[in-house]
Amino acid sequence: MAGYLLKRLLGLLPTLLIVAVLVFLFVHMLPGDPARLAAGPEADQQTVELVRQDLGLDKPITTQFVDFFWRMLHLDFGQSLRTKRPVATEIADRFMPTLLLTIAAMVWSVVFGMAIGIASAVYRNKWPDRLGMTLAVSGISFPAFALGMLLMEVFSVYLGWLPTVGADSWRHYILPSITLGAAVAAVMARFTRASFIEVVREDFVRTARAKGLNERVVLFKHCMRNALIPVVTMMGLQFGFLLGGSIVVETVFNWPGVGRLLVDAVTMRDYPVIQALVLLFSLEFILINLVVDLLYGFINPTIRYR
Incomplete structure (x- = not known):
């Protein structure tokens, strides 16, 4: 290792x-x-x-x-052409709101996406499967900016329950995280369903059921570990996309993150900031892929690294 x-x-x-x-x-x-x-x-x-x-x-x-x-x-990315501040300082001030927003979006989307995917696989071709896949297709098809504006219109303008801009409290994270994670939840649901359907057809699952094991034990002890390999891969990729691709959501909600920073940098042709952010996004993807590969060994101990 x-x-x-x-x-x-x-x-x-x-x-x-x-x-x-x-x-x-x-x-x-x-x-x-x-x-x-x-x-x-x-x-x-x-x-x-x-x-x-x-x-x-x-x-x-x-x-x-x-x-x-x-x-x-020398890890020196110069100064911003726009603000004259060090690029590292500019990114550091904006990185944490984006990271927390990404984590919030990822947590709820993985929980709900996997739950929908497992339910769809267990009740394949029945009404839970059709309902779950309908929601998944809707989540993928609906644009993020349109969903964000719809949520703001309903929960902020009409109902007045949630704020629309800023990142001062946990309430500010609800609408942006839902907007950001909707497509991820849909993708997770479809991948989880496909992975579980493939695993439940294996011989070891039929053997476990033939032994008289409880269906929950079969699903969550025997199927889960084997079905999680492609799901974890997708989780890592989606987390990288969310962390580096939340530009639209941050623009809609005026979020003080690196996505808005990149938009402002491109608008003002702030070369040092653009270069540093793209390098940061690339490093994030590489490290996330490394973490995903290492997780394979924990999920399935039969995997060995050479």
């Missing part, structure tokens, strides 16, 4: 290097002049040039890349 973990961690380096090169080239291909945006629409050309020199954008592109890569090796 230790050797496998070390090998995977060393494999992070070339992957992050490739991502760093691609994101540097991508952000410098974005249309618009960051110096003009930073100087303001009323600034003359001389002021724009002074701002460009101050931001280091007057240097050749190769020099800018070498500077960026050297700072990245």
Whole structure:
């Protein structure tokens, strides 16, 4: 296990290097002049040039890349072109609200998604299965921004039960987490159903039932462990997507997270912030995939890492 973990961690380096090169080239291909945006629409050309020199954008592109890569090796992502604050500070201030929102959305979506999936598999082709899959298809098909606005209209405007913006209390997390986790719950339900249906057809399940074991014991002791392997894989992928892809939900609810930070950075062509956020999202996916692979060994002890 230790050797496998070390090998995977060393494999992070070339992957992050490739991502760093691609994101540097991508952000410098974005249309618009960051110096003009930073100087303001009323600034003359001389002021724009002074701002460009101050931001280091007057240097050749190769020099800018070498500077960026050297700072990245020292975990220094520079200063935001928009706020003049260190990029690490900008991200640190916004990361925790996004992480807590993602965890809240993931917890309820996994619980409800797996419950619906198991019920649909147990009562396959009956009304619980049809109802559960109808809800799953609806959750996948309904756009997140439309669901968010609908929830705000009902629970905030008409009923006045929940706040619409901010992240000051647990009540602020309810509507955004429901909006963010709806599609995940739907995906989890479908994957859990498919996985359980496949497992319950195995010979060891028929043997367990032939021994006279209680159906709950068969499902949750014998089927659950084997059915969780593809479900855990999907959980890890969905958690990564939620953590790095909550831009729409954060925009709808004016959430103070990294999604809104990325939108603002792209709008203002804030190169250092964009580069750091994309690298962060890539690192998150790599680490989450590593954690998922390690969880396989705990779920199914027959899996060994070489």
